[in-house]
Amino acid sequence: MDFDLTDEQRLLRDSVDRLLADTYTFEKRKGYSAEPEGWSRALWSRYAELGILGLPFAEEHGGFGGGGIETMLVMEAFGRALAVEPYLTSVVLSGTALRLAGNAALQSELLPQIAQGKLTVAFAHGERQARYDLSDVLTTAKRKGGGWVIDGAKSVVTHGDSAGKLIVSARIGGERDDAAGIALFLVDAQANGVARRAYRLRDGMGAAEISLSGVEVGRDALLSEAGAAYPIIERVAEAGIAATAAEAVGAMETMQKMTLEYLKTRQQFGKPIGENQALQHRATEMFVALEQGRSLAMLAAMMVDEPDAAERQRNIAMVKAGVGQAARFVSQNAVQLHGGIGMTEEYAVGHYFRRCMVIEHSFGDTGYHLSRLAEQVA
Amino acid sequence: MDLRFSAEELAFREELRGFIRDNLPDDIREKLQLGHKIEKPDLVRWQRILNKKGWAAFNWPKEWGGPGWTPIQRMMFLEEIQTFPAPEVNPFNVTMLGPVLIQFGSDEQKQRFLPRAANLDDWWCQGFSEPGAGSDLAALKTAARREGDHYIVNGQKIWTSTAHMADWCFCLVRTNPQAAKKQEGISFLLIDMKTPGITVRPIISIDGEHHLNEVFFDDVKVPVDMRVYEENKGWDVAKFLLGNERTGIARIGKSKERINFSKQKAKEMRAHGKPLSQDPEFRRRIAALETELKSLEITQLRVLSAQKANERRQDPLTAVLKLKGTELLQATTELAMDVAGPLAMPDWADELEALSNEPELGPVWATEATRGYLFLRAASIYGGTNEIMKNIVSKGVLGL
Numbered sequence: 001m002d003f004d005l006t007d008e009q010r011l012l013r014d015s016v017d018r019l020l021a022d023t024y025t026f027e028k029r030k031g032y033s034a035e036p037e038g039w040s041r042a043l044w045s046r047y048a049e050l051g052i053l054g055l056p057f058a059e060e061h062g063g064f065g066g067g068g069i070e071t072m073l074v075m076e077a078f079g080r081a082l083a084v085e086p087y088l089t090s091v092v093l094s095g096t097a098l099r100l101a102g103n104a105a106l107q108s109e110l111l112p113q114i115a116q117g118k119l120t121v122a123f124a125h126g127e128r129q130a131r132y133d134l135s136d137v138l139t140t141a142k143r144k145g146g147g148w149v150i151d152g153a154k155s156v157v158t159h160g161d162s163a164g165k166l167i168v169s170a171r172i173g174g175e176r177d178d179a180a181g182i183a184l185f186l187v188d189a190q191a192n193g194v195a196r197r198a199y200r201l202r203d204g205m206g207a208a209e210i211s212l213s214g215v216e217v218g219r220d221a222l223l224s225e226a227g228a229a230y231p232i233i234e235r236v237a238e239a240g241i242a243a244t245a246a247e248a249v250g251a252m253e254t255m256q257k258m259t260l261e262y263l264k265t266r267q268q269f270g271k272p273i274g275e276n277q278a279l280q281h282r283a284t285e286m287f288v289a290l291e292q293g294r295s296l297a298m299l300a301a302m303m304v305d306e307p308d309a310a311e312r313q314r315n316i317a318m319v320k321a322g323v324g325q326a327a328r329f330v331s332q333n334a335v336q337l338h339g340g341i342g343m344t345e346e347y348a349v350g351h352y353f354r355r356c357m358v359i360e361h362s363f364g365d366t367g368y369h370l371s372r373l374a375e376q377v378a
Numbered sequence: 379m380d381l382r383f384s385a386e387e388l389a390f391r392e393e394l395r396g397f398i399r400d401n402l403p404d405d406i407r408e409k410l411q412l413g414h415k416i417e418k419p420d421l422v423r424w425q426r427i428l429n430k431k432g433w434a435a436f437n438w439p440k441e442w443g444g445p446g447w448t449p450i451q452r453m454m455f456l457e458e459i460q461t462f463p464a465p466e467v468n469p470f471n472v473t474m475l476g477p478v479l480i481q482f483g484s485d486e487q488k489q490r491f492l493p494r495a496a497n498l499d500d501w502w503c504q505g506f507s508e509p510g511a512g513s514d515l516a517a518l519k520t521a522a523r524r525e526g527d528h529y530i531v532n533g534q535k536i537w538t539s540t541a542h543m544a545d546w547c548f549c550l551v552r553t554n555p556q557a558a559k560k561q562e563g564i565s566f567l568l569i570d571m572k573t574p575g576i577t578v579r580p581i582i583s584i585d586g587e588h589h590l591n592e593v594f595f596d597d598v599k600v601p602v603d604m605r606v607y608e609e610n611k612g613w614d615v616a617k618f619l620l621g622n623e624r625t626g627i628a629r630i631g632k633s634k635e636r637i638n639f640s641k642q643k644a645k646e647m648r649a650h651g652k653p654l655s656q657d658p659e660f661r662r663r664i665a666a667l668e669t670e671l672k673s674l675e676i677t678q679l680r681v682l683s684a685q686k687a688n689e690r691r692q693d694p695l696t697a698v699l700k701l702k703g704t705e706l707l708q709a710t711t712e713l714a715m716d717v718a719g720p721l722a723m724p725d726w727a728d729e730l731e732a733l734s735n736e737p738e739l740g741p742v743w744a745t746e747a748t749r750g751y752l753f754l755r756a757a758s759i760y761g762g763t764n765e766i767m768k769n770i771v772s773k774g775v776l777g778l
């Protein structure tokens with residue numbers, strides 16, 4: 001057993017932190033958010049230079065062959081800084097799908113482009129009716145000539161508004177919840193029949209509703225066939241849970257830090273509010289939640305590549321439920337202990353609060369995973 | 379002990395229900411049922427309908443344009459309004475200013491302001507908090523210097539809800555900076571928001587909306603007869619106002635409405651291949667919330683039955699209503715948001731109109747449920763934070 005980072009991992013964390021310290025003040029973040037796509041292409045290039053856009057990819061694809069721990073370190077740093085770039089969707093989610101689907105041609109075409117920052121890919125899987133059910137796919141793909149025609153709609157596709165390509169799940173067989181009938185396709189975001197409606201999520205991130213009507217793709221666009229695709233979709237969601245657990249921990253860290261600072265400086269009744277034992281205890285409870293959350297983020301990082309599927313899924317479900325509860329507690333109390341100022345758009349705490357709220361509603365919320373775990377209680 | 383309402387009380391509740399059903403304008407009803415936002419003109423329209431019936435100032439005596447109801451009747455009114463759901467009456471006008479003027483105001487002030495407040499001809503806002511005076515409200519600094527028949531007001535208020543749509547503001551100001559105790563130098567003024575020297579600056583809150591403001595006073599002239607009660611006795615008025623939220627403080631009806639709404643929507647949403655409404659974890663959560671809400675309902679009835687109409691004694695149980703009521707309000711709005719699942723994430727309320735060929739956004743109820751959750755994080759902050767309430771209970775009630 002070992003919870004220490006290797007020298008390389010420490011170096012990675014420090015260099016990401018250093019870059020973000022320079023580039024991610026709260027004021028600068030507002031600037032990135034105000035850009036048309038809601039994030040900064042210039043900063044994205046700097047991530048590419050740092051090598052983190054290829055972090056989990058094989059060296060032959062321009063990557064570093066990093067694993068769950070490396071992704072955790074980067075995501076934690078992004079959480080602390082509240083970064084708005086499409087790292088989660090492009091590198092973690094789509095990267096995982098491409099890696100696992102094992103379509104060698106698409107891998108060598110796309111992964112280097114992602115690693116170099118030239119291409120972002122969104123994972124367009126969720127549908128309006130599905131809520132969190134991964135197998136609830138109504139979008140269809142039908143054979144035409146040598147290729148496919150895709151029809152349907154994808155909902156709340158994070159960073160789907162700015163992505164160059166989309167990984168789209170579509171049903172080539174079976175009924176609504178039939179996992180075995182789902183396949184994965186690569187679709188150009190500019191293709192005929194793709195319509196995207198861009199908007200922002202509560203945390204300021206870009207997203208899109210995407211409709212696909214008669215979208216024709218070639219034979220080579222089939223990323224993963226029916227039967228093989230669903231386990232990959234599950235792995236993508238698990239990778240998303242692991243990554244956002246780390247991001248939430250980073251966000252909790254910053255909220256905790258800001259709150260402690262505020263408790264020491266804000267004066268009411270002639271003394272710092274932090275001198276009230278009630279608030280000292282609350283801050284302690286926040287600390288407990290944060291550290292419990294951190295343990296789970298570490299668990300996720302070590303579990304995300306676990307080959308035993310049942311073991312992996314059970315642990316990841318616990319991570320999602322536990323981090324969700326921790327993040328809710330920490331973020332709600334961070335707002336509460338700031339009083340009125342915590343409720344405002346111009347103060348950073350509320351933005352971290354909303355990032356945690358969005359994370360909680362991604363890949364199944366606390367209740368969803370608790371109910372899954374409850375069913376498995378032996 | 380008997381939990382049943384009397385036949386008259388039950389008949390009264392039927393009358394309330396019938397009136398709301400028959401008189402709430404269809405467009406407003408529809409907006410609320412769909413979970414859409416309500417705007418100022420809707421609020422004004424509905425409050426005037428209620429006022430015509432004599433119900434808008436639901437907690438005022440008959441003499442001043444209220445219905446003269448018993449505490450139980452007031453509670454029923456709020457509950458019916460909230461669960462229907464219909465818009466609530468303006469709290470600044472009705473629950474805050476009205477009782478203050480009735481108790482402390484001059485006859486002139488009562489005659490001039492009460493009918494207009496009930497009819498929402500004037501929209502009032504509350505200028506208490508300042509940057510340095512939140513929980514420690516008595517530390518407020520906004521100064522009112524006497525010059526002949528006027529006060530000259532200088533200073534700043536913050537967190538002033540709806541100041542940007544208000545016609546008038548009731549304010550706490552410092553009239554005696556030399557007073558031995560900081561509570562003793564404060565006065566309660568009524569300030570016309572159109573007076574020169576007032577600047578209102580918006581504060582956007584985490585729900586993306588403009589409710590809050592900063593209000594700056596720069597040599598603002600306020601006639602002395604706009605002072606309520608005696609000079610330097612404003613703290614008594616403020617304490618009365620803050621402690622006066624007895625009826626309805628718990629907003630049990632609103633929490634019930636959020637639970638009902640969640641149950642309805644959960645039938646349309648799903649979890650693990652079935653309707654969310656059948657998910658055991660979801661049902662357990664509802665059951666737990668309903669249990670807590672039931673106990674709070676009974677607590678509220680205990681408070682009300684101990685209270686004779688118009689008797690003003692602080693019941694320590696009102697603290698339970700405030701603490702548990704706000705917690706449940708927050709828990710139930712959280713529930714409504716969670717029902718929406720991933721649809722809780724988008725902020726698309728302002729961009730629902732699609733151009734042709736564009737994918738539709740929505741549903742609106744989901745984005746509004748999140749907005750409600752975000753805004754009501756403030757329910758444990760405004761009107762005095764829950765931590766301060768607990769301090770008051772541990773000292774004043776528990777003797778610690």
Ligand SMILES: Cc1cc2nc3c(=O)[nH]c(=O)nc-3n(C[C@H](O)[C@H](O)[C@H](O)COP(=O)(O)OP(=O)(O)OC[C@H]3O[C@@H](n4cnc5c(N)ncnc54)[C@H](O)[C@@H]3O)c2cc1C
Pocket residue numbers: 266268269273276278279336337338339340341343503504505506507509511512513514536537538539540590756759760761762763764765766769
């Ligand atoms: C949405 C919203 C609407 C509002 N509307 C109005 C309005 O219309 N008019 C108006 O005048 N004001 C309004 N307020 C202001 C509100 O009354 C204050 O925010 C509140 O009193 C807290 O003051 P503060 O924000 O300065 O926080 P602070 O007093 O600085 O408190 C910060 C934190 O410290 C805690 N704390 C402070 N002192 C103690 C203590 N002794 N023991 C334990 N904990 C303590 C508080 O509970 C809080 O968690 C509104 C606020 C909000 C958020």
